[in-house]
Amino acid sequence: MSSLVLLKDLQTTLDLLRTIERDLTAFPPDLAKADADAKALQTQVDKARATLSATEKPRPQLQAAYDEAKKIEVSTRAHLKESQHQMPYAMALKELGEKERAVSAAAKPLKDLDAVIAARKAELEALEPKLDAAKAAFDSLHAIFLSEHENQVIVRGQLEAKRGELWTAMDADLKPRVERLVSQRQGKLVAEVAQGICGGCHTKLRGPLVTQLRNPAGLIACETCQRYLYLA
Numbered sequence: 655m656s657s658l659v660l661l662k663d664l665q666t667t668l669d670l671l672r673t674i675e676r677d678l679t680a681f682p683p684d685l686a687k688a689d690a691d692a693k694a695l696q697t698q699v700d701k702a703r704a705t706l707s708a709t710e711k712p713r714p715q716l717q718a719a720y721d722e723a724k725k726i727e728v729s730t731r732a733h734l735k736e737s738q739h740q741m742p743y744a745m746a747l748k749e750l751g752e753k754e755r756a757v758s759a760a761a762k763p764l765k766d767l768d769a770v771i772a773a774r775k776a777e778l779e780a781l782e783p784k785l786d787a788a789k790a791a792f793d794s795l796h797a798i799f800l801s802e803h804e805n806q807v808i809v810r811g812q813l814e815a816k817r818g819e820l821w822t823a824m825d826a827d828l829k830p831r832v833e834r835l836v837s838q839r840q841g842k843l844v845a846e847v848a849q850g851i852c853g854g855c856h857t858k859l860r861g862p863l864v865t866q867l868r869n870p871a872g873l874i875a876c877e878t879c880q881r882y883l884y885l886a
């Protein structure tokens with residue numbers, strides 16, 4: 655198969671797939687609503703997850719600060735017991751009091767943050783079952799819709815298989831450019847030339863290019879839109 659025949663074949667396959675995809679996503683009102691509901695809930699859940707993870711972010715640092723303050727307090731207390739008879743007791747007690755206050759000071763933001771985290775977790779946990787229910791409602795309606803469009807589903811499968819075969823058969827060095835055309839040129843990778851004009855971008859082609867097209871040695875691309883050209 656010549657490259658041009660293959661590309662034209664791929665173009666036809668992609669066009670048919672697009673039409674079928676449109677039919678298979680043209681949902682009746684009840685299914686469209688179920689789809690919108692599920693998507694809206696998914697957005698809420700994603701947002702709630704992001705908020706929770708942003709809220710949890712400073713926690714390790716606060717925990718480390720608390721652990722450090724606690725460690726100092728414990729060692730100060732141990733030291734106080736050992737040195738009861740050597741250093742002025744009042745002074746040592748005062749020092750311990752300071753360390754205890756440092757522990758409380760470090761515990762406060764940690765406790766506050768944990769309360770916020772718990773609230774955010776509860777929000778997320780309230781949303782998750784709603785999302786599951788919305789997804790299940792969509793899935794059951796969607797299954798009915800697909801069973802009513804069984805033929806299109808079968809043809810879509812065949813077209814996808816064909817697209818795969820054509821892709822496998824294509825020259826490897828052509829692939830990056832074809833991929834770019836599919837994604838950036840409304841999925842149109844070939845264009846018919848009539849009266850010296852590219853059917854893809856409606857630009858008048860240079861004379862020598864049209865001459866070349868009459869007797870092509872290989873693939874010829876439009877110099878403006880880069881689509882592969884063939885004569886009408």
Ligand SMILES: [Zn+2]
Nearest residue numbers: 852855876879
């Ligand atoms: Zn063009």
